[in-house]
Amino acid sequence: MEYYDPKEYDLAGRIAKLKTKNGTIETPYLFPVIDPIRQDVPLYVIEKMGFNAFITNAYLFYRRNRGRPKNIHDTLKWNKIIMTDSGGYQVLVYGDIEIDNKTIIEYEKQIGVDIGVILDVPTGTKMSWEEARRAVFETFDRATEALPLLMDADQLWVLPIQGAPYRDLVLYSSLRAWKYPYHIHALGSPTVLLERYDYTDIVELVALARLHLPPQKPLHVFGVGHPMILPFLVALGADLFDSASYILYARDGRYMTETGTRRLDELTYLPCSCPVCSRYTLAELKSLKRKEQIRLLATHNLYVLMEELRKIKEHIKEGRLWEYLEYKSKAHPSLRSAFNIVKKYVRLLEKYNPLTKPNTFAMMMNDYDSLHHPRLRAIKKNVYKFVLSKLDLGNTIYLVPAIRKPYSSIIELVKEIIPNEEYLFYHPFLGVFPPSLSNTYPFFQHEYNDNIDRYTIIESSNEIVDTIIKLREFRKSINEVIIYYVEDSWSESLSEAICEILLGHGIKCTRHTLGALVQSQLRPREL
Numbered sequence: 374m375e376y377y378d379p380k381e382y383d384l385a386g387r388i389a390k391l392k393t394k395n396g397t398i399e400t401p402y403l404f405p406v407i408d409p410i411r412q413d414v415p416l417y418v419i420e421k422m423g424f425n426a427f428i429t430n431a432y433l434f435y436r437r438n439r440g441r442p443k444n445i446h447d448t449l450k451w452n453k454i455i456m457t458d459s460g461g462y463q464v465l466v467y468g469d470i471e472i473d474n475k476t477i478i479e480y481e482k483q484i485g486v487d488i489g490v491i492l493d494v495p496t497g498t499k500m501s502w503e504e505a506r507r508a509v510f511e512t513f514d515r516a517t518e519a520l521p522l523l524m525d526a527d528q529l530w531v532l533p534i535q536g537a538p539y540r541d542l543v544l545y546s547s548l549r550a551w552k553y554p555y556h557i558h559a560l561g562s563p564t565v566l567l568e569r570y571d572y573t574d575i576v577e578l579v580a581l582a583r584l585h586l587p588p589q590k591p592l593h594v595f596g597v598g599h600p601m602i603l604p605f606l607v608a609l610g611a612d613l614f615d616s617a618s619y620i621l622y623a624r625d626g627r628y629m630t631e632t633g634t635r636r637l638d639e640l641t642y643l644p645c646s647c648p649v650c651s652r653y654t655l656a657e658l659k660s661l662k663r664k665e666q667i668r669l670l671a672t673h674n675l676y677v678l679m680e681e682l683r684k685i686k687e688h689i690k691e692g693r694l695w696e697y698l699e700y701k702s703k704a705h706p707s708l709r710s711a712f713n714i715v716k717k718y719v720r721l722l723e724k725y726n727p728l729t730k731p732n733t734f735a736m737m738m739n740d741y742d743s744l745h746h747p748r749l750r751a752i753k754k755n756v757y758k759f760v761l762s763k764l765d766l767g768n769t770i771y772l773v774p775a776i777r778k779p780y781s782s783i784i785e786l787v788k789e790i791i792p793n794e795e796y797l798f799y800h801p802f803l804g805v806f807p808p809s810l811s812n813t814y815p816f817f818q819h820e821y822n823d824n825i826d827r828y829t830i831i832e833s834s835n836e837i838v839d840t841i842i843k844l845r846e847f848r849k850s851i852n853e854v855i856i857y858y859v860e861d862s863w864s865e866s867l868s869e870a871i872c873e874i875l876l877g878h879g880i881k882c883t884r885h886t887l888g889a890l891v892q893s894q895l896r897p898r899e900l
């Protein structure tokens with residue numbers, strides 16, 4: 374796609390260049406919603422933070438100018454990118470508005486916006502399924518009606534994907550969208566739920582839409598603007614967001630943080646060092662006149678959103694978006710639910726996820742969640758398919774704990790114990806792998822914590838046994854497993870669990886310690 378050019382991938386997230394006639398947006402990106410009549414945070418402040426595009430409302434601009442087509446960049450004194458919504462939101466809030474689809478599209482073209490939206494019919498949260506279905510069909514009728522008008526347009530055009538919160542309707546919209554030559558798809562979101570930290574619906578809907586929409590086109594999510602949830606949606610393939618939350622929250626005295634929202638009155642400290650929070654004390658912020666307080670709170674909120682976008686991009690670049698989700702998921706129960714849904718769509722993620730990146734950083738393995746890392750799972754699958762299943766392991770599988778890097782010291786020691794046999798390494802996160810892979814990613818490039826929790830042991834031992842059983846189906850001669858372990862290390866409990874499960878499957882399994890000398894050299898170093 375010449376207007377959309379993804380460069381970096383991680384999970385289903387991507388860093389891409391979205392080209393418009395007035396410049397390029399680096400996605401993932403959030404368009405701050407700007408009020409064309411009453412804008413509390415001046416545009417130069419927003420620009421200074423690093424936002425080079427905003428979204429405003431073409432319908433309000435139309436009303437303000439009584440339908441006269443004025444250049445929107447000149448009027449708002451902004452020579453960068455402007456996206457306009459069409460008034461669909463006003464339809465949702467106030468019912469019908471006194472403008473039709475064709476008029477607003479022509480107007481968006483005349484005022485020279487960079488990204489335009491047709492006049493859709495948002496479904497919101499209050500519509501019955503029947504009403505929502507009618508809204509979906511009406512939106513598509515308007516998308517069809519708009520096509521001849523868009524032929525000569527030089528902007529990017531957005532096709533709204535309506536039907537939320539009804540999954541079948543979002544699915545229908547996503548599949549039908551393939552037939553329409555729009556540049557960007559935009560999922561209507563149940564904004565009301567987001568106010569209550571209820572993220573499960575939006576995460577499911579984004580996953581559903583991303584799975585069924587053309588993957589090469591960017592996906593915008595309307596009305597999502599909290600730093601808590603953005604990385605989860607990016608991980609599922611959302612590229613663009615817009616939100617008025619920064620100002621709506623500010624008008625309500627609410628201060629955004631990475632992990633939640635606080636009322637200014639609830640705070641004892643300002644847990645942020647943006648220019649606002651560095652310059653003002655909490656007491657000063659509280660004592661300001663309302664208008665000034667709103668402006669500063671909104672400015673802080675925007676800084677927090679920009680910081681989150683940068684963090685997300687950095688994690689994508691480093692190939693550590695999964696680790697970032699693990700971290701965020703521990704901050705709030707609602708994010709835990711969001712993370713569980715991301716896990717559910719792990720197969721979708723694997724499809725989008727390159728196994729290695731040119732500059733992938735070490736994989737961080739913390740607990741049970743790390744076992745679900747889509748890249749790790751994909752790598753294990755490939756190791757099985759291309760390496761393990763090709764090995765001739767004889768009648769007995771020898772398993773040796775990959776207990777300390779560099780593995781060369783274990784390889785030397787094991788030569789003395791089982792000199793003539795092939796063996797495999799086992800590890801609570803990495804599963805089973807041959808020593809030949811021990812210098813490759815992530816078998817070497819990873820960090821983990823030696824104190825492995827019980828859940829990880831259970832999940833990991835089951836996974837390792839599954840691999841052994843698969844190998845055995847393939848090579849029927851395998852009839853015994855011998856596992857070595859190091860006392861007082863994870864290998865003791867993991868080997869015990871593996872043997873127990875194998876015996877349950879009727880496969881002979883014995884455990885041996887690696888011996889006192891070996892142990893003293895291999896036991897993880899005391900801190």
Ligand SMILES: [Zn+2]
Nearest residue numbers: 645647650673
């Ligand atoms: Zn701040």
